[in-house]
Amino acid sequence: MNIRLRGASNVTTAEGWQPVQRVRTYEQVMSQIEERILDGRLKAGDRLPSERDLALLLGVSRPSLRESLRVLEALGVVDIRRGGGVDGGAVLLSAPGPGFVNLLKLQLALGHFDSTDVLDTRVALETWSCSEAAYRSTDIDHTRLASILDDMEAPGIEAHEFNRLDTAFHVTIAESTGNTLTAHLMGSLRVAIHRQMIEAYDRLDDWRRTAVTVRQEHRGILQAITDKDAAGAARLVSEHIHDFYKIGNVGGTYPGH
Structure with a gap:
């Protein structure tokens, strides 16, 4: 449908107009x-x-x-x-509140973002975090990270607790960079995909066997950070994420890790 505006020489299509929105x-x-x-x-x-x-x-x-x-x-x-x-x-407020983090967590958990986008963002964020942690982390940070890994090796640990500690390990690396925004983003990503991580482990024939590999990879990442090997830490965490994606991915759904 074409409508000619009075006094105008051009013809405007009705499709070019948008209803006026009432702003509350x-x-x-x-x-x-x-x-x-x-x-x-x-x-x-x-x-x-x-x-x-x-x-x-x-x-x-x-x-x-x-x-x-x-x-x-x-x-x-x-x-x-x-x-x-x-x-x-x-x-x-002069300090970051939980609102932004909680909103992002909910949007991620509800699937508002494509699984591939989540994977790419995680790889980018975590490789940067590990690289920066190699330069900025302290002995106290290294001790905290090692303690988390020790807890992950507890006999009889269940998948839910294992994944909680897994999340804590990656978030602690982000915190050790001294970049508050990165730590908040990492926390949002990890907590939001926690359920998918649990489901991914449930789909595995023997999640404890996979957990052994995960712990070994975590130790390697921590060692690279402790050795101030930024390139090595970034490479190891990228491989770590992609490897679990391949193992746990079922039906094209990104399981997280």
Whole structure:
């Protein structure tokens, strides 16, 4: 269908138009706060105006304002401190909250990302982490990692606990780089695919035999990190991830490891 606009020389197709979306009030409030954070007018540690004053400034009801602040609090952007006076109100957080991590974990667990994309991201993230850990990790980090591997070798350990420790090993490597964002991303990835890891082990004829190989590969990765062999650590963790992917992959579903 073609519609000729009055006073216009061109013809516009109806397909080029989109229905007007009604934006909810709390989304508009969040948008204004976000805009001020991004352009520097608001920064970590700043306190927002009181609920009454901010509602008046924005021309919205206090319930709508509270709704937007609750969403921002859940995302880990603000801390809502109860009570009046200098200690009360909404403060922009200066440290990362759990909101981003939890959101990413849920989206990964719900399958919002293609399994190949998850695999590629894990390889990129973990090879970088192991390479950086070879330079930045400390003796304390090495001791923590070795302790995790010792626990993974406990007689009679079950698959669920084995995989929990597996996750802890990889996340601890990321933490040892000193890069907080990388550690958060690693934690999200590993926790989100924990269920797939358990299912992958359940599909194996003898998961304990595979666990022996996994432990040996972990020891090799730790040794490379301890020896400050960045290239070796990155290569070993890449092989480690891909090898388990080949072993545990059933029906084209990425099992994680």
